[in-house]
Amino acid sequence: MTDYYETKSQPITKLMVWQAYKKVKSNKGSAGIDRMDWEELDSNLSSHLYKLWNRLTSGSYFPMPVKQVKIPKKDGGVRNLGVPTLLDRIAQQVVRAHLERKLEPLFHESSFGYRPNRNAHQAVKQSERNCFGHDFVVDLDIKGFFDNINHDLMMKALRHYCKDEWIALYVSRWLKAGIMAEEGFEETKAGTPQGGVVSPLLANLYLHVAFDEWMRKYHQEKPFERYADDVVVHCKTEKQAQYMLRQIRQRMKSCFLELHPEKTKIVNLRGWSETKYPRKYDFLGFTIKASMQTIKGKGMLLPGTFVSIKSRTAILGKFREMQIHKWRKPIKDVANRLNPVIRGLLNYYHKLRGESIREVWNQLNHRLLKWVKWEKGLYKWAAVRWLKQQYKSTPNLFEHWKLVQP
Numbered sequence: 001m002t003d004y005y006e007t008k009s010q011p012i013t014k015l016m017v018w019q020a021y022k023k024v025k026s027n028k029g030s031a032g033i034d035r036m037d038w039e040e041l042d043s044n045l046s047s048h049l050y051k052l053w054n055r056l057t058s059g060s061y062f063p064m065p066v067k068q069v070k071i072p073k074k075d076g077g078v079r080n081l082g083v084p085t086l087l088d089r090i091a092q093q094v095v096r097a098h099l100e101r102k103l104e105p106l107f108h109e110s111s112f113g114y115r116p117n118r119n120a121h122q123a124v125k126q127s128e129r130n131c132f133g134h135d136f137v138v139d140l141d142i143k144g145f146f147d148n149i150n151h152d153l154m155m156k157a158l159r160h161y162c163k164d165e166w167i168a169l170y171v172s173r174w175l176k177a178g179i180m181a182e183e184g185f186e187e188t189k190a191g192t193p194q195g196g197v198v199s200p201l202l203a204n205l206y207l208h209v210a211f212d213e214w215m216r217k218y219h220q221e222k223p224f225e226r227y228a229d230d231v232v233v234h235c236k237t238e239k240q241a242q243y244m245l246r247q248i249r250q251r252m253k254s255c256f257l258e259l260h261p262e263k264t265k266i267v268n269l270r271g272w273s274e275t276k277y278p279r280k281y282d283f284l285g286f287t288i289k290a291s292m293q294t295i296k297g298k299g300m301l302l303p304g305t306f307v308s309i310k311s312r313t314a315i316l317g318k319f320r321e322m323q324i325h326k327w328r329k330p331i332k333d334v335a336n337r338l339n340p341v342i343r344g345l346l347n348y349y350h351k352l353r354g355e356s357i358r359e360v361w362n363q364l365n366h367r368l369l370k371w372v373k374w375e376k377g378l379y380k381w382a383a384v385r386w387l388k389q390q391y392k393s394t395p396n397l398f399e400h401w402k403l404v405q406p
Contacts, residue, residue: 010057010166012094017053020093032085033067033180041086052087059169063088065178065185066193082179082193092197095170100201102162107204108212113228114200120284121351123225124305127232127283130223131303134234135271136241139281141263145229147191149206150256151175157209174198203228210255232283238273241266270301285311286352307349307356315345315360325370331390335397342399361404
């Protein structure tokens with residue numbers, strides 16, 4: 001009979017490994033450097049999970065290096081992601097599930113990234129609310145945060161908040177596992193690769209010590225929002241903002257981190273200042289700025305949230321790259337392929353400010369019109385009539401047609 005609560009030298013049960021497997025599989029993901037995919041893992045699942053549990057519980061589990069994948073950024077350049085093996089992801093989930101229970105109650109209420117029951121919308125809404133009483137913002141950008149986390153400080157923080165030695169043992173091994181890049185194997189003397197299951201939790205722990213707790217202790221009167229390494233601090237005056245920027249820069253330096261000299265800035269939303277500053281800031285795909293609003297018949301300059309220009313440009317770029325007009329398939333198949341993308345955009349951007357991306361849906365309708373011309377061989381006005389007829393007969397065919405009809 002299988003004992004799912006059986007343990008050895010390390011307090012890891014078979015049930016913990018099984019639950020970690022189910023969690024990791026639900027998130028899907030590609031193979032690591034061992035090229036084992038889900039089909040291969042599931043074909044001999046019991047044996048693979050037993051070996052993993054056996055090594056974890058005996059302390060003999062050593063992770064393989066992560067596969068480096070380069071992902072283009074919205075603003076140019078690339079972001080390096082680390083792809084662990086599937087078994088390593090399961091092992092990391094075992095540690096994460098245990099460690100998260102210890103750390104989650106300790107984290108700051110203004111930390112929103114990669115935490116259960118917290119999301120980007122909550123962070124953006126809080127950021128807008130805090131702008132009502134604070135005219136200035138310190139918009140922080142930590143240069144190469146995930147690549148520059150100091151391993152010694154990380155382990156010191158981990159051991160302070162979690163006394164389980166098996167957690168420290170495996171976290172230490174993951175930090176030192178190395179990266180398999182195109183050029184070959186690279187040691188990891190600092191940082192934790194983005195893409196690992198446990199990396200977001202470790203990153204939150206590092207910034208909890210480096211920033212959140214420091215703010216709580218020394219600058220409790222200054223509200224802030226943090227989503228992973230995206231941080232916004234609110235101040236009432238220009239002098240406060242300048243002072244806080246100097247203090248935060250010094251604090252980051254003491255924690256082996258550096259603020260990006262160009263992307264980090266002070267923003268003046270609607271206050272008086274001697275120096276000219278930007279009048280808006282971007283946060284998690286949205287722009288927060290002061291705009292004229294009418295309240296009880298009076299015009300007032302109040303903070304508001306809008307979809308950022310970068311986000312709109314990125315969405316339009318995605319539709320352009322898809323080359324919809326070249327798809328040779330029925331319109332229902334076009335809708336089936338596009339609707340998951342549209343639904344994701346609606347769920348993220350329309351929860352806060354839907355009308356500001358109306359132009360995106362108009363552009364998508366233009367691309368569908370071009371598809372009609374190519375697929376049906378029609379001229380412009382005949383194509384317009386054909387598409388309008390599709391809307392009339394099936395108004396919910398495309399998700400965005402509920403907002404902007406063709």
